[in-house]
Amino acid sequence: MENQVSRFVENFMAEIKSRNPAEPEFYQAVHEVVESLAPFIIENPALMKNKILERMAEPERVIMFRVPWVDDNGDVQINRGFRVQMNSAIGPYKGGIRFHASVNLGILKFLAFEQVLKNSLTSLPLGGGKGGSDFNPKGKSDNEVMRFCQSFMNELHRHIGPNTDVPAGDIGVGAREVSFMFGQYKKLRNEFTGTFTGKGLDFGGSPLRPEATGYGTVYFASEMLKTKKESIKGKTVAISGSGNVAQYATQKVLEMGGKVVTLSDSNGSIYDPEGIDEEKLEYVMVLKNAVRGRIKEYAEKYPSAQYLEGERPWSVKCDIALPCATQNELNGDQAQILIDNGCICVAEGANMPSTPEAVKLFLDKKILYGPGKAANAGGVAVSGLEMTQNSMRLQWTSDEVDEKLQSIMKNIHAACVKHGTQEDGFVNYVNGSNVSGFIKVANAMMAQGVV
Numbered sequence: 001m002e003n004q005v006s007r008f009v010e011n012f013m014a015e016i017k018s019r020n021p022a023e024p025e026f027y028q029a030v031h032e033v034v035e036s037l038a039p040f041i042i043e044n045p046a047l048m049k050n051k052i053l054e055r056m057a058e059p060e061r062v063i064m065f066r067v068p069w070v071d072d073n074g075d076v077q078i079n080r081g082f083r084v085q086m087n088s089a090i091g092p093y094k095g096g097i098r099f100h101a102s103v104n105l106g107i108l109k110f111l112a113f114e115q116v117l118k119n120s121l122t123s124l125p126l127g128g129g130k131g132g133s134d135f136n137p138k139g140k141s142d143n144e145v146m147r148f149c150q151s152f153m154n155e156l157h158r159h160i161g162p163n164t165d166v167p168a169g170d171i172g173v174g175a176r177e178v179s180f181m182f183g184q185y186k187k188l189r190n191e192f193t194g195t196f197t198g199k200g201l202d203f204g205g206s207p208l209r210p211e212a213t214g215y216g217t218v219y220f221a222s223e224m225l226k227t228k229k230e231s232i233k234g235k236t237v238a239i240s241g242s243g244n245v246a247q248y249a250t251q252k253v254l255e256m257g258g259k260v261v262t263l264s265d266s267n268g269s270i271y272d273p274e275g276i277d278e279e280k281l282e283y284v285m286v287l288k289n290a291v292r293g294r295i296k297e298y299a300e301k302y303p304s305a306q307y308l309e310g311e312r313p314w315s316v317k318c319d320i321a322l323p324c325a326t327q328n329e330l331n332g333d334q335a336q337i338l339i340d341n342g343c344i345c346v347a348e349g350a351n352m353p354s355t356p357e358a359v360k361l362f363l364d365k366k367i368l369y370g371p372g373k374a375a376n377a378g379g380v381a382v383s384g385l386e387m388t389q390n391s392m393r394l395q396w397t398s399d400e401v402d403e404k405l406q407s408i409m410k411n412i413h414a415a416c417v418k419h420g421t422q423e424d425g426f427v428n429y430v431n432g433s434n435v436s437g438f439i440k441v442a443n444a445m446m447a448q449g450v451v
Contacts, residue, residue, distance in 0.1 A: 001042075005039055008041070008042060009035055012030075012034050012038075012053070013030070013034065019058075023109060023110075026109045026110040026113065028110065028356060029110040029352060032371075032430065032434070033113070033117065033434050034053065036435060040438075047442060050445070052442045052445050056087055056113075056116060056441065059112065061159075062082070062085070063082065063084075063155075063156075064082050065081045065155040067079040067135065067148065067152050068151060069144070069148045069150075069151045070147060071144050072143060077148075079133050079134055079148070081155060082103070082108050082131055082132055083130075083131035083165070084105070084111075084129055085112075085165055086109075086112035086113060086116050086127070089448060090440060090444045091125035091126040092126070092163055092165055093128065093165035094383065094384070095111065095119075095129040095168070095380070096111075096173065097131045097167045098131070098133075099172030100134070100171050101134055101136045103132045103133055108131065110351075110352065111170075112128055112129050114128075114351055114372065115130055116128030116441060117373050117433065117438060118373040118374075118376075118380060119384075121373065121436060123411060124381065126380065131156070131167060133148075137177065138292070142176070145176065149177055149180035150184040153184040153188065154184070156181075157185050160185070161189075161193065162194045162391075166387060167195075167197075168197040168379075168380070169198040174244065175198065178199060179199070182199055192204075197209065197386040198210075198386075201395075206385055206396070206401060207396065209379075209382050209386055211252075212248075212378045212379045212381065213244070213248070213376050214247065214248030214251070214252060215251075216377060216378015216381065217245070217324070217348070217349040217376050218256065219378065219405070219406055219410070220370050220374060220375040220413055221320060221345055221370065223413035224347065224368040224413065224427075225345055227368070227427065230345075232256040232320065234259075235319040235320050236258070236317070237261070237318060237322060238262045238316050238318035238321045238322070239253075239262055239263055239321075240312055240350075241323075242263040242284060243288060245324040245349045245376070246325070246349065247284060250276060251281060254277070254278060261273060261275060262313035264295060264325060267294055267296065268308050269313040270307055271306050271308060272304050272306075274305075280298070283298070283301065284298060295307075312329055314330055314337055314338055315337055317342065318341065318343055319343060319345070320343065320346075321347075323346070323354065324348075325353065327352045330353050331355045332355060335361040339362075339367065343367065344367055346362055346370065348370060348371055348372035349376050351373075351376070353372065354369075369429055371430050373434075373437065374412050374432075377408070381404075385405075417432060418432070419431065
């Protein structure tokens with residue numbers, strides 16, 4: 001069986017690489033899933049005959065377009081826009097829009113592929129997609145961002161809708177960008193629908209949507225810890241990033257009695273051994289959300305902290321690590337440092353933040369490791385709840401949404417345990433999340449025929 005699995009994985013990946021040249025992030029995402037699913041697929045000949053996984057790894061549709069806009073100096077700028085509509089077997093395409101200089105087709109295909117399984121895990125009727133542009137909003141004025149978002153939507157509006165494809169925010173796309181895009185979409189289509197999630201509370205947004213990914217990651221970590229009769233209370237937590245996910249993960253850790261000692265951005269990390277309390281977190285939120293400053297300014301304000309220029313926070317001793325920044329931010333060497341320093345739990349708030357070498361170490365050492373498609377599914381879960389509220393023309397309270405979010409994260413954890421528990425009792429959350437997410441999508445694809 002082992003040789004058969006190896007051949008299946010090798011042949012599958014050879015085909016993926018030949019059909020998708022120069023897309024390393026996509027290879028990485030697919031390889032992890034294929035390794036998990038190969039034994040399951042081999043034991044189910046109908047899945048192989050109907051080439052379900054092969055079809056899942058091929059987008060149903062890829063849209064690529066130019067985005068011309070005029071900057072504040074009157075100069076014409078040109079960026080490239082994308083939307084990858086990966087799989088709609090269980091519902092309309094659902095996934096964020098990313099604005100960052102690193103955006104390319106391969107990165108968006110990896111994100112869309114992950115999104116298919118993540119959305120399936122939530123148990124909500126959501127397909128998977130992802131989009132974005134190589135536009136970088138950092139350093140741009142509000143008017144420049146608005147002009148870009150409007151130009152971006154001038155093309156994308158043709159391809160999205162409440163029953164077709166429902167985008168949301170991602171890296172570089174916060175409340176400001178979502179609002180500008182939704183406003184242009186509404187103008188172009190002359191209709192008010194729940195086509196975007198992450199909207200403002202005054203025009204169709206859901207309570208707790210900004211908090212959802214960070215909160216959900218901590219809820220998932222809490223469920224993992226319970227399997228070891230542990231909790232977040234009293235634990236030291238290292239968090240990367242300082243944007244939306246990291247901020248609200250910090251907030252929830254504090255509520256649960258943990259101590260957060262790190263945050264980071266693309267330039268470096270801060271380490272505050274006294275802990276980032278509510279007052280310090282409020283400063284970070286103003287710094288990053290309103291002032292749009294850099295995290296090193298935290299160390300300038302608080303003498304208890306030190307700034308680690310150009311470094312990720314994984315050298316800091318901690319009990320729990322929550323990578324909440326970006327893909328491949330935690331490598332094998334850093335994973336070994338975390339393990340050597342006594343880290344017992346890693347839950348991913350970002351998409352694929354751990355390299356394959358890091359993941360292998362976590363699994364080999366049998367520490368609690370929650371992959372992003374399971375641990376950070378809280379964001380898309382509440383996006384799905386926002387879609388429900390839009391369809392019903394009502395708005396739930398924060399407590400109602402939080403209760404539903406906690407229930408969804410507990411159910412995702414239970415599904416991972418069901419499909420990922422090994423003979424020795426260790427829960428392989430990678431296998432658990434991949435198999436659990438795959439089954440629902442595969443059943444729907446089998447029922448719908450070759451389409």
